[in-house]
Amino acid sequence: MPIIEVRNLSKTFVTKDATVQALKEINFEVEEGDIYGIIGMSGAGKSTLVRCLNYLEVPTQGTVIVEGHDLSKLSGAELRSLRSSIGMIFQGFNLLMQSKVIDNVMFPLLIHKVTKAEAKKKAEQLLDTVGLSDKAQAYPAQLSGGQRQRVAIARALAMDPKILLCDEATSALDPQTTQSILQLLKKINRETGITIVIITHQMSVVREICHNVAIVQSGEIVERGLVEDIFTHPQSRAAKQLVIEGKDPDEFAKEQEAKSKAVPILHESRKIRIVFGTQSSFEPVIANMILTVGVPVNILRASTMDVGGTARGDMILGLPADPASQEKIISYLKERGLAVEEVQ
Amino acid sequence: MTANEINMILTGVWQTVYMTLVSTLFGYVLGLPWGIALTVTAKEGLHPNKVVYRILDIAANIMRSVPFLIMLILVMPLTMLIVGKTYGSTATVVPLVISAAPLIARMVESSLNEVDHGVIEAAQSVGATNFQIVTRVLIGEARVSLVSGATITIGTVLGYSAMAGTIGGGGLGDIAIRYGYYRYQADILWTTVILLVLLVQLFQAIGTLISVRMDKRHI
Structure with a gap:
């Protein structure tokens, strides 16, 4: 049984003067232990999609089943307890800037009534896992972007979650740091068997660590399957752009625009x-x-x-x-x- | 100035400090939950509630639009009920609290609204309740701004407390009006003004020091 199952999910945002359909009829499932990529250009709806997986966004239609629980049927308390088994990391790290690194990692433990001594022990172990044992007493402002994301990863892993959601987790990082974060995620996946869902607009990220991928365009999944298959035989236009151009789709769009403006000199x-x-x-x-x-x-x-x-x-x-x-x-x-x- | 007058001024300083601090403290007892409730029930808040927000919002607006001097007189029956008299520095605490509370509520609301939404989302993603988010995330992350707000509040309350001098509220303002205004004693008038300025400076310096010390966002 898949650990995450999404069925006919739609999300519509209603504002004063417009209705925006952010997600349309999304279907996919993620197997336990998988690293699943969701790729698409900015504005495609992938951040909304990942927030539907832990009900930070409540879908307008459809069901999300995580570890056998239909999220729409859970009470507030049940949902919060399930969330403790779904870790999440963000593009902007979202750390408590006024709290020390160790307190950031202890945060999820303390709110779930783990004793202070135990929480501290666990947090120290996690900081060791992410390679930041020496920074426990530092404040996030004293750390680099990569180090901050490592703290965020440690925090996300505090409750020993079965799933880790990554929302553009490497988009604010330079290529080298991105590499080291991806390697860390890979290592955690290998060692703990945690299921990872990665939202990104970078094909390189998907290629690097994902086994399966779904390509999202304008709120719809246009293609999904094994990364290897999609890499070898991209079917949809969006997939072809991503695979063949091998770069961010938004950049590609810009380039296409520039190309269409240029006068074709000779027929290729x-x-x-x-x-x-x-x-x-x-x-x-x-x-x-x-x-x-x-x-x-x-x-x-x-x-x-x-x-x-x-x-x-x-x-x-x-x-x-x-x-x-x-x-x-x-x-x-x-x-x-x-x-x-x-x-x- | 006679020894008596100097003693009187010293008592005035004490009364002013007493009124300011006690009123600000009780102001926060009312204003802090009020401000939190405004933030939480707002449209983009943790638990949006249009009706509650509107009530708290309008109440704050109404109370803030009553000039302090008028408030002093308006709440006299309440002051009588609580303190048993309407003159003196303890009696002045009542209208001071009532005037400070909505100001504090607004200060708290704007401080808490400054907290990055992403951090709140991160707390929600690990299963924090709204109460935990308020106590462990919003207040902690906004603490620098909250202290700045408290510093501003203290300055404002100190100014109000001097105004209460017109109706026998005690403190330096009372002395300034009775001796400086009614009896044309310029030396006492100026002494009280200088002391008021020094008090504001002192509170401001302490507030600034605390907020700089507790700010860990820029290192």
């Missing part, structure tokens, strides 16, 4: 994207293809990426103008078991 020939698995890296595929087909191709981009721990090659080829050789190239590559995707 057909382009394809191919993805290499580990097995195909033993064979010089491109060189062999050129020898077999007998026409040159233009390598427009080539890179390797880490997708869920395995190396993936990713290449965009510009094909010759002649349709016959184009077909030959595509079928040759497909025969070799490579994923071939047309790109614009």
Whole structure:
């Protein structure tokens, strides 16, 4: 049974002069122990979605079932007690700025009536887990962004939750710090089996640690599945943007706008994207293809990426103008078991 | 100035400090819960309640729009009931509390509203009750602003207490009016004014010191 189950969830915000449908008919489930990514551009509704998972936002329609409990059927007290098994971290860390690091971590324990001595012991253990034992007596203002997020993680883990929700947890951090936070989350997932739901607009985050992903666009899930599959065969336009461009969708939108304004100088020939698995890296595929087909191709981009721990090659080829050789190239590559995707 | 007059002024200083501090203290007994209730029941609050908010809001507005001098006279029956007389510094505490409470409620409301919504959300996400959020998050996070508000309140109450001198309220204001105004004793008038200025300076300095000391947000 999935640990989180979302059925036909919709959320509508009613303001004085407008009704905004933030989420439409969302369906997905998260298995226990999974790292589940929810990706989409800003304004897509993903922050609202994650808040529906612990009922910080109450959905207008649909059900959210967490650990077998339908959240809409819980009383206030039951909901609060369930929340203690759902940790959450935020883009802005949201620490108590007037309290010491150790008191921040003790906060959830103390409000759930754990004794002070026990809470302190637990908080010290958690600070050790996140690598901040020496900062227990510091105030958040004395810490860097990455360290603050580590404190927030320690706080979120205080009640030994089964689920950890991450709302753009690395968006305010530089790439290196992002890496270290992601590694920490991975480690915690491995060691405790905690289920992690990650909301992000960065494809790199999803690629780095998620097993499954849902792509959200304008309040709807347009595609979901294994990260590996979506990376290899993106179906929706949003997925293609995310995977092929490999960058933030909002940046992509800006670029498209700039492109549409520019006068096209020459008509570009057909382009394809191919993805290499580990097995195909033993064979010089491109060189062999050129020898077999007998026409040159233009390598427009080539890179390797880490997708869920395995190396993936990713290449965009510009094909010759002649349709016959184009077909030959595509079928040759497909025969070799490579994923071939047309790109614009 | 005679020794008697000096003694009288010293008593006046004590009465002013007494009225100011006691009134501010009782003002907070009423104003703090009032301000918390305003914050909690507001539209974006922890537990929105339009009716309660409107009542508290309008009550604060009405009470704040009555000038202190008029309030002094208006609440005389109540003062009589509580203290047993309507003159002297203890009697003045009653109208002072009634005038200070809505001011304090507004100060508290605006201080608590400054607390970052994200921190409240984080507390909710770990299962905190609204009561726990108020006591452990809002008040702690807003403490610097709350102390600044209290400092401003003390200054205002001290000013009001001097006004009560017109109807025999005791303290330095009373002395200033009786000796400085009715008897044209400029030396006493100026002495009381200087002492009032010094008192305000002192309270302000203490308040500022405390709020700087307790601010851990910028290091």
